[in-house]
Amino acid sequence: MLCRKAVLSVCFLLLLMPASGWAREMKLLILHSFHAGFAWTANQQAGFLQALEGRAGAASVDLRVEYLDAGAGTFEPAGFDALFSHFKNKYTHFVPDLIYATDRQAVAFLHMYGSRLFPTVPVVFSGLHDLDLDTQLNPDRFFGTFALPDIGATVDLALRLEPTLKELHFVGDDSVVSRGLRSYVRREVARYYPQVAATFYDSPRLEDLAAHLADVQPGLWVVTSLVGVRDKHGALVSVAESLQRLSASGRFKILAMEDIYLTPGVLGGAMNRGAEQGWLAGCLAREQVFNETLPDNVSLLGNTSRSYLFDYLQLRQFGLSMEDLPPGSSVVNQPRFLWKQRGFLSGVLIGLVVLQLGFCGF
Known part of the structure; x- marks a missing residue:
C-alpha cells in the first residue's frame, strides 16, 4: 500500500511539472522609450512577441512592460536616477530572463543602470538610431537592430519626383533623434x-x-522626427495631427522614412517598419540569447530593409502613377475600385438575364 501511494505521489508531481522538455515560464521585461499607444512602439513590441512565439523551451511568458514617456527626447540621464530607484524597488523579486528595449532612451538607461538592476540579464533592442551609443554598449549583453534610414533611397526618390532638385529640406522636432540624424544625413x-x-x-x-514651411515653401521635404512636437500651450501633439497641420502650410510633397509618419498629408517614402524592427530583434534574441538555429531564410541584419510605401490620395493630388514610383512600391489607402463593384453588379445582371430567358423559354 505504501509503495502504491509513493508511486501515485511521484506521478502526481510529474504531472505538475511543465512538459515539452521541462520547459518553464520565461520572464520578459520590455522597456519602451515612448508612451503607451504610440504606433511605432506598439508595432515593435508586436513584431518582437511574434518572433518569440515559436521559441523552443518556453511554455509561456511572464511579461512586464514599462514606458519611459520620453516624448521629445528630453528624458535624459538627469531623470534616470529616480527611475533607477523606482525599478530597484519594484523588481526586487522579479529577475527577467531577457530584457527587450525599444529606441534610444530605454537603451541608454539600461546602459547606465542595467548592470546594477539585472547584472547578468541580456538586453535585445530595436529602433536605435544612435551609432555613438552603440559603441559604448557591452557586446556580451547587448544585441540589437538599427532604424537608420536609407538616405540614399530617400534622396533618389526625391530626385525621381523632382529631377531639378538642388536643395533637400529635412524637418524635425529638435529631439535627440532629429539632432542625431543630422550628421548622418549630411554625410550620406x-x-x-x-x-x-x-x-x-x-x-x-x-x-x-x-x-517656417509656409515661409520657405520647399515644395518637397523630408520628416526626420515629429514625436516631440508641442502646441503653443506646451501640450504634446500627435504625429498625425502635426503632419496634417504642416501639410496645410503649403503644397508639399512630404516624404517620410518610418512607417508611423505615413499619415494623411504625407506622400510616402523609403521607410523602416516598426513591426519588422521588433521581429528581427526577436529573431536575434532567439539566436544570440537562447542559442537557437534559425532557418536560412531569416536574415538578421544590423539594419532592417526599407520598403517603399505611398498614400493613394497624395499620389492622385500630385498626378502621380505607379510608373512614377520606384519598382516594388506599395500603395496604401486605395479605395475599392469601381470595377470590383461592377463585377458584383455584372454578376447580378447576368443572373437576372438568365432568369428572364428561362421564363421566356417557358
Missing part, C-alpha cells in the same frame, strides 16, 4: 549626391515648424 547625402544640399530646420513648437 554628400557621399552619394554631392549635387544636392541637405538643409535642416528643427523646432519642438508646431507653430514654428508651420511658419
